[in-house]
Amino acid sequence: MVQSSTKSQSPPVETVSLDRLTDLQANVESVFQGKTRVVRYTLACLLAGGHVLLEDVPGVGKTTLALALARSMGLSFQRIQFTSDLLPSDIIGVSVYRPETGDFDFKPGPLFAGVILADEINRTTPRTQSALLEAMSEGKVSVDNVTHQLPDPFLVIATQNPLEHHGTYPLPESQLDRFLMRLSIGYPSRRIERQILLERRLAEPVHELEAALDVSEFRALQQKAARVRLDETLVDYLMEVVDKTRRDTRVRIGVSTRGALAMARVARAWALVQGRDFCIPDDLRELFVPCFAHRLALAGSAGDGDKDQAEMVMEELVSEVPTPT
Known part of the structure; x- marks a missing residue:
């Protein structure tokens, strides 16, 4: 037996401007300051359904x-x-x-x-x-x-x-x-941290934040992300990196098919966050480590405590694969 759920009707994909995505990012950054890349990563992950x-x-x-x-x-x-x-x-x-x-x-x-x-x-x-x-x-x-x-x-x-x-x-x-991704926020810069200390007293501004767009608009943006073009040469590039993770002697378990599919989805979403309807090689290079490193089980590792080592191995594997031009 399945309990159904109702969803609001999304507006046509063509009518939703990418400016709405920019508005969403700006709204989040108004209270989560100095971490633009982390915000963009998270938005791309959400657009990709991850x-x-x-x-x-x-x-x-x-x-x-x-x-x-x-x-x-x-x-x-x-x-x-x-x-x-x-x-x-x-x-x-x-x-x-x-x-x-x-x-x-x-x-x-x-x-x-x-x-x-x-x-x-x-x-x-x-x-x-x-x-x-x-x-x-x-x-x-x-x-x-x-x-x-x-x-x-x-x-x-x-x-x-x-x-x-x-x-x-x-x-x-x-x-x-x-x-889909493993991320680290890290400490804010001294300038941003000083600004936070001066501005915030009793109330947290995030509790006063208002919506920048509605759910139906975001679903339309998700559909727009799914339509972003990922050229076959980039798919081959992606598969070459995936294959590298499976053949390297330092890696006990490489990237799964689920991981490769997730990478393809988030690459399209990342391109949309950058304001494009097509992917470029730099999109994949940007995402290989946050999307793949946590999926590697290193030889001799007993758990998930080798984050830095896994990221280093992933960076080295990516550097060994020629980037499409």
């Missing part, structure tokens, strides 16, 4: 980024703090028996929001981590043999602290492969 893994130290704006995206598109937002005692039903929801009717009513959990901040995802058990798999890949969850659709758009921004490993459960390759 999810983001933020691996960074606490306090650099991960929550602000997620909340700003949600408010800028008028989407619902939920922050889920992952802990060792969190159960799958705590995030998905449960069926409650009604004795007066003899029926079960589904009570949705916090996962039923447009933007989810899965905070410290590696602090929860593999059982709860795996509860996200169907949601992230299919946009739906199943409870008691009934399928419930999640909102559309649906974005998971998961975080983990790269420095704290006590009491954590490293994400398995199957979970990492569901994230």
Whole structure:
């Protein structure tokens, strides 16, 4: 049995200007300052229907980024703090028996929001981590043999602290492969940090942020991104890099077909964010590391703790493949 969901009608793709995407980016950056590239990466990921893994130290704006995206598109937002005692039903929801009717009513959990901040995802058990798999890949969850659709758009921004490993459960390759990108925000520049300190006192400006575009417009932009031209020479370039990851002796598990498909989608979305309706080689070179490095399982590695090493290997592999001209 499938529970259907209604979606608002998107305007024709041709009528939605790329200026609306620029408006969205500017709206997010009005409260998440000094990190233009991170904002563009995240927008491209959302346009491509993907999810983001933020691996960074606490306090650099991960929550602000997620909340700003949600408010800028008028989407619902939920922050889920992952802990060792969190159960799958705590995030998905449960069926409650009604004795007066003899029926079960589904009570949705916090996962039923447009933007989810899965905070410290590696602090929860593999059982709860795996509860996200169907949601992230299919946009739906199943409870008691009934399928419930999640909102559309649906974005998971998961975080983990790269420095704290006590009491954590490293994400398995199957979970990492569901994230389109792994990003790091990093500290702001001194100038931006000084500006933040001078401007922010009691209230956080992100809570006053208004929507820059509506959901139907964003869906139309997603359709426009899917129509961006990816030339066959670039597909061959992409496949050559993918093949390199599978044959290198330093890599135990290379990039999967799912990873290659994700790369093709986000390359189109990245080109749209740059204001183009076609991809160029630089689009792929820009995205290889954030899109592929976390999908590599290095030889001799026991978990996902070799972020810097994986990125270095990925950069070297890319440098060995001639760039199309």
